[in-house]
Amino acid sequence: MRKVLAGAMLTAALLLGAVPAQPAQASPWGTVRIQPSTAACGGTDLVRYARCGAAFTERFLRNRGVGGVVRETVLVQQPSVGVWPSSTTDGICGFARVGPIGLGLHHCDRLTFIEPRRDAKILTSDVRAITALVHESGHGLQERAGFDPVAVTLSGDNRRLFPLEQSADCWSGVGIAWFVSQRMLPSAVVRESRNLFREIGDPGHGAGEQRVAAFDAGLHRGAAACDTILGARAFPR
Secondary structure: OHHHHHHHHHHHHHHHOOOOOOOOOOOOOOEEEOOOOHHHOOOOOHHHHHHHHHHHHHHHHHHOOOHHHOOEEEEEOOOEEEEEEOOOOOOEEEEEEEOOEEOOOEEEOOEEEEOHHHHOOOOOOHHHHHHHHHHHHHHHHHHHOOOOHHHHHHHOOHHHHHHHHHHHHHHHHHHHHHHHHOOOOOOOHHHHHHHHHHHOOEOOOEOHHHHHHHHHHHHHHOHHHHHHHHOOOOOOO
């Protein structure tokens, strides 16, 4: 399925005109920037969940000294498609939402993409949005360390993808632990984060219980556990 979507995205880009390399400080054409805001927390729709999640993720990354890892979180509009050489890897970055073609929640080139149609099933609360967006920022840290999660995903090689996804799940646990320690979130949110990972397991990311175990590793043992899962130093202590 990943290869089919990748091929369809590239075909759509050729038909519609691939988006050129993106301006350094502008959202890609066909997307709308999500404005991070803790004031949006407590809402009841996807955009407000995303704004809340982006705000929490931004605070966490700044605390760890890596605020630039996520330049923007953006909402993909319909119809739109873009493919360009990534400035953070030797590969490509892209997004798509054209008819039945769509790439769901992912991160590349310091941008986190949300595709509303596909991601509405995941981002159903503030806590789930926070959990998912911190996970995506983990892929930004992996890019900074020399990995290319997008290329691995599109290759369909689940053995290579597994440690990338598991270590990002772990990083999400590190984030949730920090939010709880700072009293930004109550400890009860841990259950909802675990439930999210339990529900969205797959061969590349890991079965639900494997994802929960990776999240718990970060929650209890910190960023060092995420580096152990990845097999390289990528996550700031």
